[in-house]
Structures are given as structure tokens and as C-alpha cells.
Amino acid sequence: MAGVSGCVKYSMFIFNFLFWLCGISILAVAIWIRVSKDGQEILSSEDSSSKPYIAVNILIAVGATIMILSFLGYCGAIKESRCMLFLFFIGLFLILLLQVAAGILGAAFRSESENILNETLYKNIELLSGTDSNAKAFQKALTEFQEQFKCCGLVNGPSDWGNNFQSHSKSCKCPDTSDSSCIQYEGNYVYKEPCISFIKNLVKTHILITIGIAFGLAFIEILGLIFSMVLFCQIGSK
Incomplete structure (x- = not known):
């Protein structure tokens, strides 16, 4: 050596x-x-x-x-x-x-x-009001995301859910009715901030x-x- x-x-x-x-x-x-x-x-x-x-x-x-x-x-x-x-x-x-x-x-x-992320998120709004298998899979994923990050809807808020809001409103509900980050929508007290900002921050972190x-x-x-x-x-x- x-x-x-x-x-x-x-x-x-x-x-x-x-x-x-x-x-x-x-x-x-x-x-x-x-x-x-x-x-x-x-x-x-x-x-x-x-x-x-x-x-x-x-x-x-x-x-x-x-x-x-x-x-x-x-x-x-x-x-x-x-x-x-x-x-x-x-x-x-x-x-x-x-x-x-x-x-x-x-x-x-x-x-x-x-820009691609923004376009994808805006396009996926349609899935929240859909009823097919792809829409249900996306709705399930967003429901879990809403529960974890305390947000509601994808881009515009709870209105993104359309006719499916009531069946998924539980994941949007605020536990405290005096919370300033919550609003009343269709008889439910829910988070007013959409999930788009949380998704973007999550992507940036990754x-x-x-x-x-x-x-x-x-x-x-x-x-x-x-x-x-x-x-x-x-x-x-x-």
C-alpha cells in the first residue's frame, strides 16, 4: 500500500x-x-x-x-x-x-x-360538483385536505362544491363560531379561506x-x- x-x-x-x-x-x-x-x-x-x-x-x-x-x-x-x-x-x-x-x-x-399549477387547480373546480368516479376520488382527497389544513373549497371557497357541498360540509365546518376566519354558508359555519393557498405553499415547501x-x-x-x-x-x- x-x-x-x-x-x-x-x-x-x-x-x-x-x-x-x-x-x-x-x-x-x-x-x-x-x-x-x-x-x-x-x-x-x-x-x-x-x-x-x-x-x-x-x-x-x-x-x-x-x-x-x-x-x-x-x-x-x-x-x-x-x-x-x-x-x-x-x-x-x-x-x-x-x-x-x-x-x-x-x-x-x-x-x-x-402557471400550470394555477390552471390545473382552476380546471379541477369542475370535479368538486361532479358525480363520476374521477370526481369522487378528487373530492375524497380534497375533503381530507380540508380537514387537515382548515380550508374550504379549492379556489373560490365553499361555493366550489356546488350541489355536493352538503355531503362534504363536515370537513369544512368551524368548531368555533366566533372565529373570524369562518363564514356562514348554506346554514353551515365553515372556513372561508379556499385551499389553493395551502396547496401552493405545500408545493413550494416540497x-x-x-x-x-x-x-x-x-x-x-x-x-x-x-x-x-x-x-x-x-x-x-x-
């Missing part, structure tokens, strides 16, 4: 173990969404669109790629193989570039995504969490690039 730093070598072991855990977590969640009953309901909630399936398949590919790369980096470090370390470096560098590209695209289309995770992964990946290149050079100078 002359010329090879034990600190760098074991740092590679630790990095690849953490990287492998990230990969297996992504893969496990993606496979669960793809095959479980609850996951199928999530995927089929989109109107006959294949986009959710494509996104899940991409997650499966990313998780599998990360696991393969982490195994390659581990073997390269333990066997002191420059070829494996170089392949690991290239693969990790490409993943980092893809993350940066995705971040740039996400920032560029942020305003567009907000976006911030995603950005934070992406930056965390990028930091780990940069460490992996440094460790692998340092070890690659040390093995070459033996």
Missing part, C-alpha cells in the same frame, strides 16, 4: 456506503410506487397520462445506477484499480452534470410550473426540500469525485 493514503481509501469506503444507501432508498421507494396498490392509485390519478410512470421508471434507473456506481467505487478502492476508479469518477461526474442541468431547467421553468436534498447529494458527490481522483493519482504514483 506504499503511496496510497489509508485515510483517503477508508473515506472512499464510507462515501460509497452512504452513496449505496441513497441508491437503494431511491430504488426501494420507486419500486414500491410502481408495484404497490397505493402507488398504483397515485399513478392512475393522472388523467390517462404516462408521465407518472415515466418519472417512476427514471427513479428506478437512477437508483440502480447509483448502486452500481457505489459498488464500482468500493471495488476500485479495495482492489486499488485505476480503471474502476476512473469509471466511477466519470459516472459520478455525469450524474452531477445531470443534477446541475435539472436544477437550471427547474429554475428556468419555475414561473411556468406555477420544492425547497427537494432543492436541499439535491444540494446535499451534490456535496456528497463532489467529495466522491475528490476522493476517487486523489486515490487514482496515488495508485498511479506507487
Whole structure:
């Protein structure tokens, strides 16, 4: 092991173990969404669109790629193989570039995504007064959302429910009639604020969490690039 730093070598072991855990977590969640009953309901909630399936398949590919790369980096470090370390470096560098590209695209289309969200929410108002299976599924989801976030209706308030208001008014009811955030509507005391603002805040929170995770992964990946290149050079100078 002359010329090879034990600190760098074991740092590679630790990095690849953490990287492998990230990969297996992504893969496990993606496979669960793809095959479980609850996951199928999530995927089929989109109107006959294949986009959710494509996104899940991409997650499966990313998780599998990360696991393969982490195994390659581990073997390269333990066997002191420059070829494996170089392949690991290239693969990790490409993943980092893809993350940066995705971040740039996400920032560029942020305003567009907000407009799409607004259009989707306004379009879904029709589902609240509908009676078919898709409408009932959406109504059930919004009812649970109303109970949790203390809001009523989607965009305009309780009037969004139309003729279905009475059957779903329980999730809108205010426990305190003196609460200034409540109004009287069709004989019921309900929350006057629609759920659109809560949905937007929830989406923004998830976006911030995603950005934070992406930056965390990028930091780990940069460490992996440094460790692998340092070890690659040390093995070459033996």
C-alpha cells in the first residue's frame, strides 16, 4: 500500500456506503410506487397520462445506477484499480452534470410550473360538483385536505362544491363560531379561506426540500469525485 493514503481509501469506503444507501432508498421507494396498490392509485390519478410512470421508471434507473456506481467505487478502492476508479469518477461526474442541468431547467421553468399549477387547480373546480368516479376520488382527497389544513373549497371557497357541498360540509365546518376566519354558508359555519393557498405553499415547501436534498447529494458527490481522483493519482504514483 506504499503511496496510497489509508485515510483517503477508508473515506472512499464510507462515501460509497452512504452513496449505496441513497441508491437503494431511491430504488426501494420507486419500486414500491410502481408495484404497490397505493402507488398504483397515485399513478392512475393522472388523467390517462404516462408521465407518472415515466418519472417512476427514471427513479428506478437512477437508483440502480447509483448502486452500481457505489459498488464500482468500493471495488476500485479495495482492489486499488485505476480503471474502476476512473469509471466511477466519470459516472459520478455525469450524474452531477445531470443534477446541475435539472436544477437550471427547474429554475428556468419555475414561473411556468406555477402557471400550470394555477390552471390545473382552476380546471379541477369542475370535479368538486361532479358525480363520476374521477370526481369522487378528487373530492375524497380534497375533503381530507380540508380537514387537515382548515380550508374550504379549492379556489373560490365553499361555493366550489356546488350541489355536493352538503355531503362534504363536515370537513369544512368551524368548531368555533366566533372565529373570524369562518363564514356562514348554506346554514353551515365553515372556513372561508379556499385551499389553493395551502396547496401552493405545500408545493413550494416540497420544492425547497427537494432543492436541499439535491444540494446535499451534490456535496456528497463532489467529495466522491475528490476522493476517487486523489486515490487514482496515488495508485498511479506507487
